[in-house]
Amino acid sequence: MAASAPASASATASFRFELAPDLPGADRVSKYVFGAIRTLTSKLWDFRIEGRENVPLEGPAIITPNHLSFCDSVFVPAALPRRVWAIGKGEYMDSWKTKHIFPAMGMIPVDRSGGDAAQAALDTAADVLDQGRLFMIYPEGTRSRSGDLHKGRTGAARLAIRCNAPIVPTGHVGTVDVQPPDSFVMKPGKPVTVRFGAPMWAHEFGDPEDPRTLRRFTDAVMFEIAELSGQRYVDSYAGKSAETPDTPTPAPEQTPVTPRRPSVVGPHGGVGSRPTRPAMRPVAAGEAGQPIGVPRGRRVPASAEA
Amino acid sequence: MVVIAMGEAAPAVTYWAERVEQRSDDGGSMNLAEVINGHDADTVALIDGDDSVTYGALRGRVAAMQADLNGRGVGVDTSVALVTGNDVAFVVASLAVLGLGGVVMPLNPGSPTSELARKLSVAEPIMALVGNAGRLHLGDPAVGTQTVDLIEMLVDATSAQESADGPTDVLVVDRDPDDPAFYMATSGVSGAAKVAVLSHHNLGWIHEALSQVDPPLTAADVVLGSLPFTHIFGLNVVMLATLQVGGTIVLQQRFDAEESLRLVQRHSVTTLTGAPPMWKRWLEADVPDDSMASVRWASSGAAALPIELFEGVRDRFGIEIAQGYGLTETSPVVTLGRGAPVRPTSVGKVLPGVEVALVDESGTPVDFGDEGEIVVRSPGVFVGYLHDQETTDAVISDDGWLWTGDVGIFDEDGYLYLVDRIKDIVIVSGFNVYPAEVENVLIQHPGVTGVIVTGAADETTGETVVAHVSGTATREQLEALAAEHLSRYKRPTQYSFLDELPIAANGKPIRRALR
Numbered sequence: 001m002a003a004s005a006p007a008s009a010s011a012t013a014s015f016r017f018e019l020a021p022d023l024p025g026a027d028r029v030s031k032y033v034f035g036a037i038r039t040l041t042s043k044l045w046d047f048r049i050e051g052r053e054n055v056p057l058e059g060p061a062i063i064t065p066n067h068l069s070f071c072d073s074v075f076v077p078a079a080l081p082r083r084v085w086a087i088g089k090g091e092y093m094d095s096w097k098t099k100h101i102f103p104a105m106g107m108i109p110v111d112r113s114g115g116d117a118a119q120a121a122l123d124t125a126a127d128v129l130d131q132g133r134l135f136m137i138y139p140e141g142t143r144s145r146s147g148d149l150h151k152g153r154t155g156a157a158r159l160a161i162r163c164n165a166p167i168v169p170t171g172h173v174g175t176v177d178v179q180p181p182d183s184f185v186m187k188p189g190k191p192v193t194v195r196f197g198a199p200m201w202a203h204e205f206g207d208p209e210d211p212r213t214l215r216r217f218t219d220a221v222m223f224e225i226a227e228l229s230g231q232r233y234v235d236s237y238a239g240k241s242a243e244t245p246d247t248p249t250p251a252p253e254q255t256p257v258t259p260r261r262p263s264v265v266g267p268h269g270g271v272g273s274r275p276t277r278p279a280m281r282p283v284a285a286g287e288a289g290q291p292i293g294v295p296r297g298r299r300v301p302a303s304a305e306a
Numbered sequence: 307m308v309v310i311a312m313g314e315a316a317p318a319v320t321y322w323a324e325r326v327e328q329r330s331d332d333g334g335s336m337n338l339a340e341v342i343n344g345h346d347a348d349t350v351a352l353i354d355g356d357d358s359v360t361y362g363a364l365r366g367r368v369a370a371m372q373a374d375l376n377g378r379g380v381g382v383d384t385s386v387a388l389v390t391g392n393d394v395a396f397v398v399a400s401l402a403v404l405g406l407g408g409v410v411m412p413l414n415p416g417s418p419t420s421e422l423a424r425k426l427s428v429a430e431p432i433m434a435l436v437g438n439a440g441r442l443h444l445g446d447p448a449v450g451t452q453t454v455d456l457i458e459m460l461v462d463a464t465s466a467q468e469s470a471d472g473p474t475d476v477l478v479v480d481r482d483p484d485d486p487a488f489y490m491a492t493s494g495v496s497g498a499a500k501v502a503v504l505s506h507h508n509l510g511w512i513h514e515a516l517s518q519v520d521p522p523l524t525a526a527d528v529v530l531g532s533l534p535f536t537h538i539f540g541l542n543v544v545m546l547a548t549l550q551v552g553g554t555i556v557l558q559q560r561f562d563a564e565e566s567l568r569l570v571q572r573h574s575v576t577t578l579t580g581a582p583p584m585w586k587r588w589l590e591a592d593v594p595d596d597s598m599a600s601v602r603w604a605s606s607g608a609a610a611l612p613i614e615l616f617e618g619v620r621d622r623f624g625i626e627i628a629q630g631y632g633l634t635e636t637s638p639v640v641t642l643g644r645g646a647p648v649r650p651t652s653v654g655k656v657l658p659g660v661e662v663a664l665v666d667e668s669g670t671p672v673d674f675g676d677e678g679e680i681v682v683r684s685p686g687v688f689v690g691y692l693h694d695q696e697t698t699d700a701v702i703s704d705d706g707w708l709w710t711g712d713v714g715i716f717d718e719d720g721y722l723y724l725v726d727r728i729k730d731i732v733i734v735s736g737f738n739v740y741p742a743e744v745e746n747v748l749i750q751h752p753g754v755t756g757v758i759v760t761g762a763a764d765e766t767t768g769e770t771v772v773a774h775v776s777g778t779a780t781r782e783q784l785e786a787l788a789a790e791h792l793s794r795y796k797r798p799t800q801y802s803f804l805d806e807l808p809i810a811a812n813g814k815p816i817r818r819a820l821r
Contacts, residue, residue: 154675207651209717210651210717210723211675211715211717211718211723212677212715212723212725214675215675216743219737219793220793222737223735223794223795226735232736233735233736233737235733235738291665291668291669291670291671292665292669292670292671292681292707293669293705293706294667294669294703294709295699295701295703295709296699296703296704297696297697297699298700298709
C-alpha cells in the first residue's frame with residue numbers, strides 16, 4: 001500500500017515511510033524509554049490490567065480506548081503486551097519538550113493543517129496495520145468532558161475493514177483522577193485499571209460496502225467499551241454542544257413566518273420545463289446555512305420520550 | 307501525547323442535491339391531462355388482454371367520457387372517486403376527470419366496504435366510478451357515496467369514439483399548477499384515514515425530473531402495468547410517466563406472476579416495476595429463464611428488497627433490480643437506482659432537483675457517514691393532508707422540508723440506504739436498536755413465520771428489546787440465533803409467542819398493538 005502522508009505538508013511535521021522504513025519509536029533507545037514508562041506506571045500507581053490475553057500477540061489490531069484524560073495515552077500503551085503506534089498532532093514535533101519523547105512512545109506525527117488531514121491519518125494508520133503492528137485510536141475523537149462515553153467515530157471501523165484487522169475494545173477507569181482536565185501533572189498513587197475486551201471483526205457486522213455496517217460495527221465496539229469502562233453511553237459526539245446531557249436541549253427557535261413552501265409556491269415551469277441535472281456534492285453543514293426547519297406540529301418519536 | 311482521531315478532522319458534511327430553480331414559461335397554468343396529447347395517434351398507448359388502445363383512440367374515449375361526466379356534474383374542482391383495477395377504464399376516467407378540472411381519488415377496489423366508506427368520508431367526492439374489479443361495491447348503500455357503473459360508461463365512450471369521424475379533442479381546462487389533481491388515500495398504520503393532496507405540478511414535475519435521468523423513458527418503451535394504479539408508485543411512475551413520454555403500458559388487472567411474464571415476452575416489455583413480493587413470485591415462477599430477455603430496466607420499491615432476491619433474479623434472469631425510495635407525500639420519487647450502476651442494498655441516488663438531507667431532531671444535518679432522519683424538499687412535495695392541517699404541520703416545516711420519519715445513511719458516492727422508521731427505534735442503554743435489523747436475523751430461523759420487534763421499558767437500560775414471534779421456534783433457538791448475529795444490547799430480552807401477528811392490510815406490522 002502506498003504511503004501517502006501529506007506530501008504538501010510542511011517539512012518539519014510530515015512523516016514518510018519511504019524515508020524512514022521503520023516506525024518511529026522502533027529504535028533501541030525508544031525501546032528503553034518505553035520500558036521505563038512501563039515500569040514507572042506500575043511503581044507509581046496502583047495499576048491493574050485486565051484481559052491482556054485479548055490483545056493479539058502478533059498481527060495487526062486496533063486498540064480503541066475511551067478517552068477521559070491526557071494520561072490515557074500513557075496508561076493504555078503501558079498496559080499492552082506489545083508496542084503500539086498512534087497518530088499525533090504534527091505540532092508536537094515543533095517543541096523540544098515533546099519532539100523526542102512522543103515519537104519514542106509510538107506517536108506518528110501527522111500535519112493537520114495541510115490538505116486532507118483525515119485521509120493522511122487514515123493512510124498512515126493503514127501503513128502501521130499493514131506492517132502487522134498495533135494501532136491505537138480514540139473512537140470518541142476527543143476527550144469526554146462529561147465523563148460519559150460518547151458516540152464513536154467510524155474511522156476505526158473503516159481501518160478495520162481496509163486492513164482486515166480486529167478491533168480490541170478497551171476501557172479504563174481512574175485516569176481522570178490521576179490527571180484531571182487542564183492539569184499538567186500526573187498525581188501518583190491513584191488506582192488505574194485498564195481492561196481489554198475480546199477482539200471484534202468487521203465482517204461479522206455485515207457487508208463492508210454498505211455504510212450501515214460502519215455504524216453498526218462502531219456502535220457494537222462502543223457498547224463493549226462502555227461495559228469495560230462502566231461509563232454511561234450518550235448518543236452524541238464528544239465536544240459537541242449536547243455534551244452536557246443533564247441539561248435538556250433547548251427547543252429550536254421557530255423562524256418567523258415564511259411562505260410555507262417557498263420551493264414549491266414560487267413560479268412554476270409546468271410540464272415541459274427541464275431542470276438541469278445537478279451533481280451530488282457534499283456540503284459542509286456550516287456552508288449549508290441554518291439547520292433545517294422542524295415542523296411546528298411535530299411529535300417527538302415515542303422512543304425518545306423514554 | 308494527544309492522539310487525534312481520524313473522524314475528528316473530517317468536516318461535518320451531509321449530502322444534498324443542488325436546488326433546481328423552476329422556470330415559468332407557460333403562463334403558470336397546466337393540466338396533467340395534457341400527458342396524452344401530442345403523441346402519434348397510431349402508437350399503442352394501452353394493451354389490455356387482446357384490446358390495444360392507440361393514443362388516438364384513447365383521446366377519443368377520454369373526450370367521449372368527458373361529455374358523459376360533465377353531464378353528471380363533473381367539472382372544475384369537483385372530486386370523483388375511482389374504484390377500479392389497472393384497466394383501460396382507470397386510465398380513461400382519470401384523464402377525463404383531470405381534463406375537466408376535477409380531482410381524482412383512486413381507491414383500492416379490493417378494500418372492504420367499511421374502509422372505502424371511511425376514506426370517502428374524508429374527501430366527500432360527488433360520486434364513485436366503479437369498474438370491474440370493484441363491482442362488489444356497486445350500488446352498495448354502505449359505501450356512503452353515489453356509485454356509478456364505470457364499465458357502462460366506458461362502453462358508451464368506446465362506441466362514441468369508434469363512430470366519430472376524425473380525431474376528437476380532449477377538453478383540457480387550464481389549472482393553476484398548485485390546484486389539486488389527485489387525492490391519494492395513504493395507508494397510514496396510525497389508524498386515522500389520511501388523504502394526501504397532490505397537485506398537477508407535484509406529479510408533472512416528477513415527469514420532468516425523470517426525463518433528466520439517463521437513460522430516460524422514451525416512446526419506444528413498453529412498460530408492464532401491474533403495480534396498482536391506486537398507489538402513487540403505480541399511478542405516477544408507471545401510468546402517467548409512461549403516457550407522458552408516449553410509451554406503451556401493458557395492463558394487468560390482477561397480479562399473476564406467470565401471466566405477467568408471458569405478457570413481458572409477448573409484448574417485449576422493456577421496463578418492469580414491482581414491489582418485493584412481486585419480484586419474489588417472479589423469481590419462483592414456472593417460466594423459461596429467458597422470460598425477461600426484453601427487459602432493459604427493472605426496479606423495485608415500496609419495501610426493502612432482500613439481497614437474496616436481488617441475487618436470485620440476477621442469477622436466473624440476468625437482470626439487476628434497482629431499488630428506489632419515495633413516499634405518497636413526495637409524488638413519490640426521492641431516490642432511484644436508474645441512471646447509475648446498481649448497488650443492491652441501496653435505494654439509489656437522489657432524483658435531480660430533489661434536496662435530501664439527513665438531520666437530527668433539531669434539524670441540524672448529521673455528520674457524513676452518520677444516520678439521520680431523511681428530510682426532503684422538492685417541487686414534488688405534496689400540498690398537505692386534506693382537511694387535516696394538524697397532521698400537515700407535523701410533517702412539513704415552514705421552510706418546505708418534508709420530514710419523512712425514515713432513518714437513512716449516505717455512502718461516499720451519494721447512494722442512500724434506508725435504516726428504519728424513526729419512531730420504531732428502541733434505545734437500549736443509550737444505543738439505537740433498529741427493529742428491522744433484529745427482525746431480519748430472527749426471520750432467518752426456519753421455524754419462524756413472522757416476527758415484530760418492539761421496545762419495552764426497562765429499569766436499568768431504559769428500554770429493552772422485545773420480540774413478538776409466530777411459528778414453532780423455541781426461545782432457546784432464537785436466543786442462540788441472536789447471540790450469533792447480534793450485538794448483546796440488540797438481543798431480545800423478552801420473547802412473546804403469538805399465533806398471529808398484528809399485520810395491517812398493506813402488509814405493515816401494527817406495532818402499536820404490541821406495545
